Ligand SMILES: Nc1ncnc2c1ncn2[C@@H]1O[C@H](COP(=O)(O)OP(=O)(O)O)[C@@H](O)[C@H]1O
């Protein structure tokens with residue numbers, strides 16, 4: 114439709130003729146709404162449409178004319194076209210022929226019932242457990258045949274999840290050390306027990322906070338990336354392609370990620386330990402006037418090898434949780450970009466949840482063991 | 485904004501490319517493409533894989549800026565165009581992407597209705613009716629309206645995407661390999677649909693295609709892209725008798741010869 118025709122569509126009922134004018138095109142029909150609402154069709158009469166004033170028409174306009182005819186017929190009358198351009202007449206016929214094939218839009222889909230949802234959780238759990246089983250079998254296969262480790266993927270992933278996480282993990286750990294030391298300093302000063310700041314920072318960070326902080330950061334940074342990566346491959350049928358080539362997707366996609374996190378997360382945890390101690394030391398010297406040397410020698414007395422190891426043994430467990438949940442959610446993606454987004458969210462929430470639960474279980478275990 | 489009539493034929497030129505150059509890094513994809521598309525015609529763009537057809541199409545719909553030359557749509561220069569003018573032009577174009585590009589979070593009906601919701605002030609009931617008409621026009625069964633894109637077959641996806649491209653009644657329709665991946669019957673029906681829409685609505689169509697049947701049956705003219713330029717542009721009948729090496733190369737395969745024998 115040429116662009117110089119852009120007057121709005123108009124409609125007037127005069128005697129028994131509907132005078133139509135303006136452009137009856139999709140962009141110019143909105144103004145007709147009120148005219149249509151006000152229009153009172155005389156019952157049981159033959160009306161005619163005078164289309165001489167119509168400057169342009171497209172299928173939207175044609176459909177509206179057809180709707181008018183429907184209304185007239187519903188009122189017991191008939192509607193005839195007059196002075197309508199031949200090409201628009203053909204357009205009307207075409208729209209009429211397809212309009213017969215439409216139907217009212219389907220009813221909204223019902224949201225899943227409570228029972229379905231419970232069943233869904235059960236299914237999810239079974240799926241998750243069988244995925245863990247599959248991963249463990251694949252892991253054992255690789256341990257038996259170390260030649261099958263995909264080194265390129267493994268090293269790439271270690272670089273991505275380990276090396277590139279150093280700045281953020283370092284910064285946040287340092288700040289965490291600062292915060293803990295600052296909170297402690299206020300209390301310890303009251304008792305004149307300034308030097309115990311090293312005990313406080315050392316114990317809370319090494320045993321509890323550094324492993325947890327690192328794991329949660331990695332959940333957000335890496336777990337989500339795993340889900341998005343595998344999910345996108347799933348949408349583009351790349352996972353199906355692997356399967357048909359006889360390459361188990363778990364071998365190719367999950368194992369390198371799992372192995373890499375098993376190596377990287379403990380390393381990041383140690384790094385976080387060190388950085389948080391620096392944070393504590395910095396705060397101790399500025400707030401309590403404890404020099405670096407005094408801090409470190411007190412730290413050596415206060416912190417045993419066991420304390421350090423208690424923090425560190427959790428890291429591989431957290432790593433396994435993050436990798437397995439992230440990959441599992443990736444494989445559950447189906448069909449659409451929307452689904453990738455949903456499962457990425459689920460992956461992060463679930464892995465943080467599981468990490469905290471497991472951390473609590475470790476605390477119980479250690480208190481039973483008395484360490 | 486004044487459309488410029490072509491001096492020779494007196495027909496209005498709606499797309500005009502002059503000396504278009506495109507580089508990806510060091511690689512020269514287009515090296516001086518000249519092309520005119522007239523109002524109301526179906527122009528097919530052919531060329532080997534990787535010859536830059538999709539890229540040229542993306543440049544015409546303002547998704548990619550050429551590195552040199554000029555592209556005019558309805559007489560408006562696209563190089564250096566400002567956003568309001570670009571938006572006004574975009575409303576006059578419909579695009580069918582190679583993979584359909586339906587929004588996966590929306591049903592077919594919502595996908596088709598989306599441009600109407602964004603660009604017109606029609607009410608919801610009217611938008612839904614217009615969208616279902618377009619869906620029927622594109623040859624989809626009514627039941628498809630409530631489905632999500634992930635639940636559609638390849639052919640249905642193409643049709644739904646066509647319905648969405650057509651819903652604002654564009655003046656130019658851009659199609660990137662519309663019949664690839666369709667069964668012969670669907671492809672034939674798709675061709676008929678394009679012809680019908682062109683006839684009834686005076687649509688200008690620019691299609692990238694490898695489908696020889698479409699080239700013979702639908703295209704008024706065929707432009708062959710090769711070596712970064714248009715090697716020839718003419719009716720299919722004339723091109724298939726051409727002696728120009730690039731064109732011969734493209735139309736010399738056994739399949740091309742077979743189709744030609746059937747059509748002549
Ligand atoms: N975004 C991009 N970056 C780099 N190269 C590209 C990009 N898009 C396309 N190309 C290259 O441009 C060439 C033309 O691509 P395309 O227009 O898709 O070809 P076709 O004619 O098959 O549609 C190809 O060689 C492709 O590799």
Ligand SMILES: [Mg+2]
Nearest residue numbers: 537538539582
């Ligand atoms: Mg292409």
